[in-house]
Amino acid sequence: LSNANWVNDLPRLDVLKPEQEETVHDRAMRLLEEIGLKVGYAPALELLRAAGVRVDGDVAHMERGFVLEQIAKAPKVFDLRGRDRRKDVTIGGNNLALSATGGAPFTLDPDMGKRPARMADYLDMVKLMHVAPQLHVQVSGVVEPDDLPVRSRHLDMDRAIIRYSDKPYFAVGATAEGSADAVELASIAFGGREAIRSAPVLMGIVNPVSPLQYDDRMGGSLVAYSEGGQCVVLMPYIMTGGTAPLGFAGALAQSTAESLAGAALVQVVRPGCPVVLGGFVAEMDLRSGQPMFGTPGSGAVMLAMGQMARRYGLPQRGGGAFTAERQLGVRATMESVMTIWPTLLSGANLLLHAVGWIDGSLCTSIEKMADDLQFIHAFEALLANRWDLSEEGFAMDAFREVGPGGTFLGAANTLRHFREAAAAGDVPRYTWRELLDRYEDPGIDPAIEEAMDDFIARRRGELERVGA
Amino acid sequence: LSNANWVNDLPRLDVLKPEQEETVHDRAMRLLEEIGLKVGYAPALELLRAAGVRVDGDVAHMERGFVLEQIAKAPKVFDLRGRDRRKDVTIGGNNLALSATGGAPFTLDPDMGKRPARMADYLDMVKLMHVAPQLHVQVSGVVEPDDLPVRSRHLDMDRAIIRYSDKPYFAVGATAEGSADAVELASIAFGGREAIRSAPVLMGIVNPVSPLQYDDRMGGSLVAYSEGGQCVVLMPYIMTGGTAPLGFAGALAQSTAESLAGAALVQVVRPGCPVVLGGFVAEMDLRSGQPMFGTPGSGAVMLAMGQMARRYGLPQRGGGAFTAERQLGVRATMESVMTIWPTLLSGANLLLHAVGWIDGSLCTSIEKMADDLQFIHAFEALLANRWDLSEEGFAMDAFREVGPGGTFLGAANTLRHFREAAAAGDVPRYTWRELLDRYEDPGIDPAIEEAMDDFIARRRGELERVGA
Numbered sequence: 001l002s003n004a005n006w007v008n009d010l011p012r013l014d015v016l017k018p019e020q021e022e023t024v025h026d027r028a029m030r031l032l033e034e035i036g037l038k039v040g041y042a043p044a045l046e047l048l049r050a051a052g053v054r055v056d057g058d059v060a061h062m063e064r065g066f067v068l069e070q071i072a073k074a075p076k077v078f079d080l081r082g083r084d085r086r087k088d089v090t091i092g093g094n095n096l097a098l099s100a101t102g103g104a105p106f107t108l109d110p111d112m113g114k115r116p117a118r119m120a121d122y123l124d125m126v127k128l129m130h131v132a133p134q135l136h137v138q139v140s141g142v143v144e145p146d147d148l149p150v151r152s153r154h155l156d157m158d159r160a161i162i163r164y165s166d167k168p169y170f171a172v173g174a175t176a177e178g179s180a181d182a183v184e185l186a187s188i189a190f191g192g193r194e195a196i197r198s199a200p201v202l203m204g205i206v207n208p209v210s211p212l213q214y215d216d217r218m219g220g221s222l223v224a225y226s227e228g229g230q231c232v233v234l235m236p237y238i239m240t241g242g243t244a245p246l247g248f249a250g251a252l253a254q255s256t257a258e259s260l261a262g263a264a265l266v267q268v269v270r271p272g273c274p275v276v277l278g279g280f281v282a283e284m285d286l287r288s289g290q291p292m293f294g295t296p297g298s299g300a301v302m303l304a305m306g307q308m309a310r311r312y313g314l315p316q317r318g319g320g321a322f323t324a325e326r327q328l329g330v331r332a333t334m335e336s337v338m339t340i341w342p343t344l345l346s347g348a349n350l351l352l353h354a355v356g357w358i359d360g361s362l363c364t365s366i367e368k369m370a371d372d373l374q375f376i377h378a379f380e381a382l383l384a385n386r387w388d389l390s391e392e393g394f395a396m397d398a399f400r401e402v403g404p405g406g407t408f409l410g411a412a413n414t415l416r417h418f419r420e421a422a423a424a425g426d427v428p429r430y431t432w433r434e435l436l437d438r439y440e441d442p443g444i445d446p447a448i449e450e451a452m453d454d455f456i457a458r459r460r461g462e463l464e465r466v467g468a
Numbered sequence: 469l470s471n472a473n474w475v476n477d478l479p480r481l482d483v484l485k486p487e488q489e490e491t492v493h494d495r496a497m498r499l500l501e502e503i504g505l506k507v508g509y510a511p512a513l514e515l516l517r518a519a520g521v522r523v524d525g526d527v528a529h530m531e532r533g534f535v536l537e538q539i540a541k542a543p544k545v546f547d548l549r550g551r552d553r554r555k556d557v558t559i560g561g562n563n564l565a566l567s568a569t570g571g572a573p574f575t576l577d578p579d580m581g582k583r584p585a586r587m588a589d590y591l592d593m594v595k596l597m598h599v600a601p602q603l604h605v606q607v608s609g610v611v612e613p614d615d616l617p618v619r620s621r622h623l624d625m626d627r628a629i630i631r632y633s634d635k636p637y638f639a640v641g642a643t644a645e646g647s648a649d650a651v652e653l654a655s656i657a658f659g660g661r662e663a664i665r666s667a668p669v670l671m672g673i674v675n676p677v678s679p680l681q682y683d684d685r686m687g688g689s690l691v692a693y694s695e696g697g698q699c700v701v702l703m704p705y706i707m708t709g710g711t712a713p714l715g716f717a718g719a720l721a722q723s724t725a726e727s728l729a730g731a732a733l734v735q736v737v738r739p740g741c742p743v744v745l746g747g748f749v750a751e752m753d754l755r756s757g758q759p760m761f762g763t764p765g766s767g768a769v770m771l772a773m774g775q776m777a778r779r780y781g782l783p784q785r786g787g788g789a790f791t792a793e794r795q796l797g798v799r800a801t802m803e804s805v806m807t808i809w810p811t812l813l814s815g816a817n818l819l820l821h822a823v824g825w826i827d828g829s830l831c832t833s834i835e836k837m838a839d840d841l842q843f844i845h846a847f848e849a850l851l852a853n854r855w856d857l858s859e860e861g862f863a864m865d866a867f868r869e870v871g872p873g874g875t876f877l878g879a880a881n882t883l884r885h886f887r888e889a890a891a892a893g894d895v896p897r898y899t900w901r902e903l904l905d906r907y908e909d910p911g912i913d914p915a916i917e918e919a920m921d922d923f924i925a926r927r928r929g930e931l932e933r934v935g936a
Contacts, residue, residue: 010481011481013813014479020855023857030864035867035871036872211867211870211874212867213873242875242876242877243876245862245863245881246885248853248855249856249857249861249862286886292894295846296847296848297849304855328798329797330839333798333802333805335895337801338805338846341809345481345813371799374802378763378764381764381765385764385765387772388717389717393715393718394717396718399499399722400502404505404679404681405679408679408711408712408714413714417713418714418754421751426751426753427763
């Protein structure tokens, strides 16, 4: 494998018995058939109607046969292309790609604490994500720069990813127009519309507005990414007791229904367009009404969602280093590590929010990015582990040399393997500043940079006129 | 199940393919057959010779047929009795019992930092272990009280466990004489020799002196616990590059060989005596010569050891909240949580060092005991998780009531399940002081306390005379 992502050969942890898996599938399908999916973006509703789906008002009732027929058109495995082709990633199968957190309006400044994020913070984070080989997919919107105009900010954020890094990326656009901008910017940077359709370069995250609803913004974003042939990550973010029922069975069925419905819609727009099933179930703290993260229940749901994705033969998203804590420390670390394990064991193909998440996604912490990366190394080593069960691997000569009660310190076998063992060694330690010091500008073709800037200048003008 | 321990119904994570498992078994057996086991305790060597094992000097060469015949006599599942019978624990099968760390000479004082431990620290920790329902087995020697005479300290430590708690326990004795003392004290407290033989109350940890050696102390301890009918935990603690070869294949075969050889010896002493297979593989930091803990490699070995134990049909020990860090914090927590997961997934039946370990086992931290207990709660909730896949569990009525795009906040189903969901809730938070405040003395029959004290006074006199 030449691609940059990890390969996860660990056994999968199926937490649902076969008949339970069947029941969850049946309930998810019943939700789509009986309760239906509210679609707030009129063109999407029309596409579904034209495809033969029964539509009542703004609610589409997809039959299970339709859903399964559509999602069968999506690729089981696909590549995302980087500007540096050595950084291509494969999504699906036993591949696992990681990315940092995203979407937070604040940063947890190592010196000043929580404050609105600025473009300078954003650029530091982009550079840190570029430096870390464990972060395979860049995140446009790793934090929201408060010092840029909100209408055109998505263009600046995507541009910075393309300019200062050379990895595939998550685009930040989340409306019909914003996502169309993302596709256009990518087509400028990666050789045109047709080039990126045949070899996608970015992923768009589409969150249904749960329960069972894709609204105008999200429906529009889904259609724009699909038309552009870019990967759509269907990511229900649901909170039990609020946007889903209490208890995990309903949340699991609902999440499955929502992500499958989105995946089916993508295939209606553009058959064969890559999709990733998502699902992010947080429990509501019933004392405060706030979501909790890193809880055992959400870990169990993640395992079940991975199992369902294998049933459907589609890539799955999991993650991440979640915590509701507002400060770095013991408890934040505990919750963060707790959630990475179920992701790995669920067989998820994308590990989002792998590093940097703090304060229930309100903040991105560059300090925690570096902390989390250290334990990410440990997972990398665990996955890379290969048992050498040869005679040499068992060191039988060393046992003969040393005998019972002896020491292996100076044994010939030990000296022979000393160098490789020292290289495998411990999990490294570093700070975010040390990581940033390693940043080297990958450079970009000046013509591409100029073309991007021309497009952004034009769009900025248009968007500001709309706003005025 | 009425016993206090957890039940682990998670699927097991088999990391060795069937033919790899077979190879590890073969190599372990070859180590015992060809390299042999050095036995420094003469009575044990004689027992093996009398059982038909070939002995050269002080090295026993057990054939695989002999080993498998002996270990088949050990129970697959057994109970350990507590003074409070509601705190009995079942060891083996899909049961999982937890205990705190042990064996550290220092305590990490929350105010003063690292210092020698005193009996007052020890008693606080015994009480904390008593309070926490997640700690099913008490640990005599959770820390070593430096203010008590070293020769008779084991008696004071075991006595404090019996007096101030009512759970089954690990005894601290680790010589022929010390372990015989432990058995005698237990027989005083639990109704006599025959009573504790038919229903064991304690476990003794026997560490081979790796590679492939049980010395005079450990061989003597093994025989004393076996004669007393108490559970023997065979726990090789090996460091790759020092007491084992570099790389994990040799360490895995060696650990398997050492624990199986010990288990076979226990059965020679007393057929049917309960045993637990152990194994604790730390990697040597090749720059410093120090052991590393919580590394991905040791996690992989733990998974493999669990798989081997299932092959042999014997209970397995795993753990714990390991770290080489000297202070509590992000890195210590990261390493600690990293190691609990493989323990769970390995199907281990005993989770030793679940809480309180710091500084590579040089210190026990009562503060970390409370911290670690918090994430232990998360694992407890994960194991307790049951999917309610009924119509009510899926909350189909709520979906009908709420419809697509609605909210579940006030739905009838939500209100119906609010109380139970709030009770399931978040992972609790507490400090060690708050836990200690919950301690209630379980009391003890004054006649038993007096008899224990008489025995201890007599033994203390004998031991001091030997020392003079």
